[in-house]
Amino acid sequence: MNHRDKLQKFSIRKYAVGTFSTLIATLVFLGTHTDQAHANENINTTVEKAQQNTEPQASRDNNSNPNDAITIQNDQTSDQAAEINKQSKENDNITTEKNTIETQTSEKEITNSTSTSIKEKMEEKSPVTKDEKTNELKEKSSSIVGTQSSNQSKQQVEYSSLNPSKQIDDKLNTTKASKSDNEQKIEGKNVSKLTVLTQEIQSKLPEVETLEPSNPHIEEAKKIIVESNHFTQSSNVSQQSLLDFITRLEQTRNSLANVITRSQSGKRDPRNGQQMEKGTNFRFTTLNGRWNAGKNVIVYQRNYASLPDGRALGTGQQKNGVESITSRKTVMRAYYKHEGNSKYLVYDVFFNNDGVNFISPGSQQRLGMALLLPYKVMKLNSDGSFASDSVRNLSYAAYEKRSGRNSLLSESPSDFIIDPDNSTQMIDMLRSNQRDFGHTTFYLSFGVRPGRSFNSDANEYFHSNRNNPDLRKAVEDQRGIFSGWNYGIGIQVDPNHPEGANRAYHMHLEVKLRDNVTTAELENAWSYANTAAMGGVSKSAYTVLSGRILPEDSTLPSIENQPPVKPTINSDLVGKATTTTVIDVSTDPNTKVEIFDKNGNKIGTGTTGSNGHAYITPTRPIPEGNVTAKAYNHSDETKVSTSDPKFATDTIPPTTPVINTRLVYKAGTLTTIDVSTDPNTHVALIDKNGRIFGAGTTDASGHVIITPDRVIPEGNVTAKATDNALHPNSSVSIPVQATTLIPVMKPVINTDVAGKAFSTPVIDITSTPNTRVELLDKNNNVIGRGITGSNGHVNITPDHYLFEGNITAKAYDQTDATNNATSDPRHVTDTTPPRKPVINTNLVNKVGTRTPIDVSTDVLTRVEIFDENGKS
Structure with missing residues (x-):
């Protein structure tokens, strides 16, 4: 692991004084989770053969604590951080109170000196402090190696050659060498906003990945977190680029928040009502919609508890009632997921489910959480080792219970608050062995090993149930290519930070199944989840075991032949009758769903996605009344489950009616009146006094022609349209005036x-x-x-x-x-004589001829020509 990471991370928690320290903390939190492997770690042999010997299990107890290195580095970091803080105060005169540090991070404007690169500030650490701690670190490094080796029976990583003090020197020298000479141009207030937004995205991302694994905003969030790291460490970023990036951060943060808001939080997800079979210690379980969708396919499930007083509960002893004890600490669920030709078993495992610390105070006991992967059905390499794609989408998140709550994370997630400091994003399982996340450490090789190591390991993990025959079967049934491998993964909490044991943990992962795996093989496959107090003289352990134990389990029905989970209509159908509103139905993933109206008529069909939700658009308007959904088994549609009915009400009034007939001069007549509104709607004609004088029902086109049952009264006429809802809705037209005919006066x-x-x-x-x-x-x-x-x-x-x-x-x-x-x-009449005519033609020498004569006078005037005797 990266010692510089650890060095910086613990300085965050130990020293939180002043705005400058706050900036370092937030930037380190964002920017130092590098995924580096030491040169002497062999990734190709991540899963190695277990040493089949009797090496003492005592190396796992409090005498050999793998967290000593953390303590040493914590002390060293404390001194260095104090020196940094002292210099910051002298240079910038920034003073504040320690107990207001979180508020100041979001409220105070960071000065220009805090905008410098985090790498530059690391150089200011006192070299004297580093030297003083080096010897102490070297003295304790050997005990670290011993503990790590015993905890890694499957994957032997050579930490014996590791020199932590030298690595710290190298990292500090690298820090000095990478110091930038350019001052950052990022204004302090915007840097603070950037870090706060990035932290919000980091805290929301694991939950969104659980709620909607295929949500497109997940990849964007991952990319933007990486970009944020570049921004905070860059020495030359323009203000405009920073502002644009902050806008993207806000959009991504809001998108993730919307997913969480939409989730079905705050509701206890009840069992499916099936009674526990007599003589067994399991029952069918359903899943809380907050974590995943679909029926829990782990049907052959048993519960075991090793109580603090040493009592062992489980198979053969007090079978009934053990689940109520175990489930407060450990719950294991899984559902099938198809993706193309590949099939996955999607796990949601809850460790320390109630979020209550059961580790003895002051002891070196540590909270250990182990999951045995179903090695017989998962995709592996030909030699039995993990393949590169055996597991994907692996993450875990820590949750702190809200004050005054007594609930379980698996059932009431809204009663818990995520603790981002002890949580992960998606991690690469094969490259994350012994990787620290806050005060928790992820182990690739974890849990009980088969063979000669079984007894010592079982005592460490199962305590009083170490001799339980069922648990032994699960671990010892590793023959052939599975022999000698440890298929367990897990989480361990630093005992020096007991607050980590006061958290509930949710682990999510997808196990790729091998090709052509059968249903019987899936149901027979062993896996277990275990929450235990490890080390010292602890006796508490809570185990859930999955796998078929014959012959007693032979009569259980196969999960493949069961009806899907009872579907739920999630959409609110109040006011949705007569509409084609999309209806959200949830049940098992990849399941055919149909919706029906009150008369049993199918009004829509859909298929649920990987999140178990189907969004169905009705093929016709939803009739008022009960709507139900049916979900069908994908291989046998006779296996069907039906939802509870949901009533679709009609609260929408008809379209405002319109009186299309003109009523001018129609008062006192029986003129038919045309009214239009919604189809099949009752319409009444109402006069100015509120009395009905005619009624009818619109046809399919929305029109009705009404003949008044008495003469139309003079004055305003309105049309009232009323639907056929259980509680009828009405709308009234704009009034139209009916008037009496008044003859026009003779002009x-x-x-x-x-x-x-x-x-x-x-x-x-x-x-x-x-x-x-x-x-x-x-x-x-x-x-x-x-x-x-x-x-x-x-x-x-x-x-x-x-x-x-x-x-x-x-x-x-x-x-x-x-x-x-x-x-x-x-x-x-015309009483005005024409204008005096004028003969325009020269008549000299025209006597005795028929020469045309031109005469001019009023237009359209008859003209006659007379000779000297008055003849025309």
Whole structure:
């Protein structure tokens, strides 16, 4: 492991004074989780043959503590961090109180001196402090090697040649060599915001990976965490680049938070109601939707407890009731997951499930949590060792119980708060052996080994149940290529930091199954989860064992032949009747789901995804009433489970009705009225006094033609549309006024038109106010138009000359052209003689000829030519 990592990580916890220290802590937390392997670690032989000897198990007890190195480095880091803090105070005059450090991180603006690279600040550590601690570190390194070797019976990593003090020297020298000469341009306040946002993303990521493993925001979150590390250590970042990156951080943080908000938190996930079979110590279990979806496929499950007083509970002793004890400390669940041609067993294991410390105070006991992987069904190399893809998406998270709660993490996750300091992101199992995460350490080789090591290991992990025959079968059944390998992984809490034992832990991983594995093989395969107080004289251990023990388990039904988990309709259907709202149904992953209305008619089909959810769009509007969902076994659809009904209510009123018929002058008549609204909706016509005078039901087009059952009253008419809901909803139209017919007054031409022929005089006409009036010539051609004013008068200028003869005026009701009247005719006369004619032709010497004669006078005037005798 990286000693520089450990050096910096523990300085975070030991010293937290001032804004400068806060910045170092946050930057180190983000930027120093490197995944380096020492040169003498052989990754290719990660899983090595166990030493089949009787090496003393005592090397695992408190006499050989693998955490001594942490203590030494903690002390060293304390002195170095104190020196850094002292120099920071002298240079920047930044003072604060220790107990307000977390608040100051988010509230105070960090000064320019804190914007320098974390690598530069590491150089300021006192070399005297390093030298003083080197000898002490060397003295304790040998005990570290002994403990690590005994805890790694499967993967022997050569730590004996490791020189921790030399590595620290190398790391400090590397730090000096990598010091940048350029000052960072990142303004302190934005750096603080960047670190806080990154921490939020880191804390939310493990939970989101559990809730929705395929969520696209997970990969973005992982990438942005790495980018954040580059930003905090960069010496040349522009303000705009930083602001843009903070925006991305906020978007990613919000996306992860939305996933958690959508999850079904705060609900206890009950057992499926199946009674425990008599004489056995297992029952079918269902899963809490917060962690995964689907039925727990670990059906052959037994529980064992080694109590603090030395009593052993389990097979052969007090079978009934053991689960209620064990489940407070250990719960193991798994479900199948198909991905293309590959199949996975997805594990969610809960260690110290109640989050209560049961390690003896002041002792060197340590909390150990082990998981035996199902080696007989998982994909392995040909020699039985782990393949590179045997396990994926491995992570674990620590949770602190909220004050006053007495619940279990596996059932009520909302009662717990994630502890990011002791949690991981996704880790590479084969490259993470003995890797520290806060005060916890992950081990690739962990748990009880078969063969000659079994007795000593079983005493360490199972305590009073060390001689239990069922547990021995699970471990000793390693023959053929499985012989000699340790397929256990686990977590151990640093005994020097007991707060780590006061946490509940959730481990998540996906085990790839070998090709062509059968259902029977899956159900027979051994695995166990164990939470124990290790070391010293501890006796507490809580174990869950999975695997079929014949012949007593031979009558249990196969999980493959069981109906899916009872589906749940998650969508709220209040107000969703008559709509095609998408319905969310959850059950087992990769399961066919159908939804039905109150009459049993299928209204939609879908298939659940890897998260166990199907989002189904109804094929037609949901009728009001109960909606149910059915889930079908993928290999036998006669195996079906049905959800509880969920009532779809109709709270949406019909579309506002519209009266399409004009009711002007319809008062007092039985005119039919056309109304439109939603189809199959009852419509009533209501007069101004609120009385119904006609009703009907709209057709499929949403129209209804209503014949009044009495004459239409004068005044406002409204249409009220009412649906057929259990609790009917109504809507009312905009009122339309029904009026009584008032005949247009006969118009009168007031202007004297005598002598007005061949002119365009203004014609004054009177009729009903606000009436359209047209002026007509003797041939009924319209020669002018206008609208009477409020006094009933209108002055119309003809479009062209008036011709001699009668003219008339016709008045129309503007709302009903059939309501019109025509005036008496008025005669236009011509009393003006034509203009004196002029003979324009020269008639000299024209006597006796027929020469044409040009005469000019008024237009359209008859002209006659007379001789001297008056003859024409």
